[in-house]
Amino acid sequence: MIPKDVEYLKCINCGHDLLLKVFETEKDECVEGKLSCKHCNEEWPVINAIPRLLPKNLLKNLVLPYHKDFFDKYHFDVSEKNRSDKSSNDDKLKSKTAQSFGFEWLKYPKILNQFEKDWERYFHPFITRKDIKGSVVADFGCGMAKHGYFIGKYASKKYIGLDLSEATEAAYRNTKKFKPLIVQADIYHIPLKGEKIDICYSIGVLHHLPNPENGFISIIKNMRKGSKIFMWVYGQRGNSRALYLYNPIRFVTTRMNRKFLYNLCHIPAIAVHSLNSVSKGLSKIGLKKSARLIPFSYYTDFPYTFKVSDTFDTLGTPTQIYYKMSEIDSWFKHSKLKKYQLEYDVVQGIKGYGVK
Numbered sequence: 288m289i290p291k292d293v294e295y296l297k298c299i300n301c302g303h304d305l306l307l308k309v310f311e312t313e314k315d316e317c318v319e320g321k322l323s324c325k326h327c328n329e330e331w332p333v334i335n336a337i338p339r340l341l342p343k344n345l346l347k348n349l350v351l352p353y354h355k356d357f358f359d360k361y362h363f364d365v366s367e368k369n370r371s372d373k374s375s376n377d378d379k380l381k382s383k384t385a386q387s388f389g390f391e392w393l394k395y396p397k398i399l400n401q402f403e404k405d406w407e408r409y410f411h412p413f414i415t416r417k418d419i420k421g422s423v424v425a426d427f428g429c430g431m432a433k434h435g436y437f438i439g440k441y442a443s444k445k446y447i448g449l450d451l452s453e454a455t456e457a458a459y460r461n462t463k464k465f466k467p468l469i470v471q472a473d474i475y476h477i478p479l480k481g482e483k484i485d486i487c488y489s490i491g492v493l494h495h496l497p498n499p500e501n502g503f504i505s506i507i508k509n510m511r512k513g514s515k516i517f518m519w520v521y522g523q524r525g526n527s528r529a530l531y532l533y534n535p536i537r538f539v540t541t542r543m544n545r546k547f548l549y550n551l552c553h554i555p556a557i558a559v560h561s562l563n564s565v566s567k568g569l570s571k572i573g574l575k576k577s578a579r580l581i582p583f584s585y586y587t588d589f590p591y592t593f594k595v596s597d598t599f600d601t602l603g604t605p606t607q608i609y610y611k612m613s614e615i616d617s618w619f620k621h622s623k624l625k626k627y628q629l630e631y632d633v634v635q636g637i638k639g640y641g642v643k
C-alpha cells in the first residue's frame with residue numbers, strides 16, 4: 288500500500304482514524320507494517336503491501352496460517368482480549384468460503400482478455416468507463432481483481448479491492464501498476480471511510496455469504512450520500528442446471544479435499560472443452576446460430592485452465608444462493624436507495640443499481 292492511502296481506512300471497531308507504522312518499503316510502497324487505531328489501540332498487520340484489517344478470529348484463521356513468518360518476526364499478537372476464542376458458525380462458513388476462493392484464485396490468477404468484454408456485460412448499462420474515470424471505486428469481494436483490473440485501466444482515481452481471502456495477494460499483483468489499495472477485509476466489518484468513496488460494487492459475491500442481505504446492508508450503511516452502488520447475484524431464472532443438477536452434486540463435492548476436487552474438475556472441464564470444439568467447428572463453417580445452441584458455448588473462447596477453475600468455483604464453494612427477482616427487489620426497497628433499477632443479466636444473474 289502507498290502510505291498516503293491510510294486516509295481511506297478506518298478502525299473496524301470504533302471507526303476512528305488509523306496510524307501506519309512502516310517496517311519495510313519497496314519503491315514508494317509499504318510492504319510490511321502495522322496499522323493501529325488512535326482511539327482503541329487495536330492493531331493490524333500490513334503484509335506484502337496488503338493491510339489485513341480483519342477481526343481477530345478471522346485474522347487468526349485466514350492470515351496467520353499463511354504468514355507465520357511475519358507474526359513471529361514482529362511478535363504480532365492475534366489473541367482476543369475479553370472474548371472467547373470460539374468462532375461462530377457464520378465465521379466458520381466465512382473462513383471456509385474464503386479458503387476455497389483463495390485456493391481457486393491463487394491457482395489460476397490470470398487476467399484474460401475476455402474479461403474486458405465480461406466487464407462491459409456485467410456493468411452495462413448502470414456503470415460505464417466514463418463513470419470510473421477519476422472516481423474512487425471500492426470492489427467488495429475483489430477475488431484476484433478480475434473486474435478490478437479494468438477499474439484501474441479505465442483511470443479511476445483509486446481502485447480499492449477488498450476480499451476476505453488470500454486472493455488479495457493475486458489482486459495486488461494483477462493491479463499493482465495502477466497503485467491500488469488492496470485490503471483483506473470482512474464485508475460485515477468494512478474498514479473504509481465511506482465519505483471518500485464514489486462507487487461501490489460487488490459482483491458474484493453476496494450470494495456466497497452466510498447472510499447475503501446483511502452484507503448488502505453493510506455496504507450501504509458505509510456509503511456517503513450521493514454515491515452509487517452496483518451489485519450482481521445469481522438468479523434462479525434460466526439456472527435450472529445449477530439448481531437441479533449442480534446443487535445435489537455440490538452436497539458431496541463441497542465436503543471433498545480441495546486439491547482432490549480441483550484435480551477431479553478436469554473431467555467436466557474436458558467435457559466442456561470438447562463441446563466448445565464442436566461450437567468452434569460449427570462457427571467456422573458459418574453455422575453461428577447452431578454453435579450458440581451447443582451447451583456451455585459461453586466458454587468457447589476461454590483457455591482450458593479457466594474452465595477447470597470455473598468448474599471448481601461451481602462445485603467447491605461452500606454455499607451459493609440463487610435469487611428470485613422479487614427477493615432482490617425487496618432488498619432494494621428496504622435499503623431506501625434512490626433511483627434503484629434491477630435487471631436480468633444474460634448470464635443467469637440479477638443486476639441491481641442505486642444511489643444513496
Ligand SMILES: [Zn+2]
Nearest residue numbers: 298301324327
Ligand atoms: Zn478503534
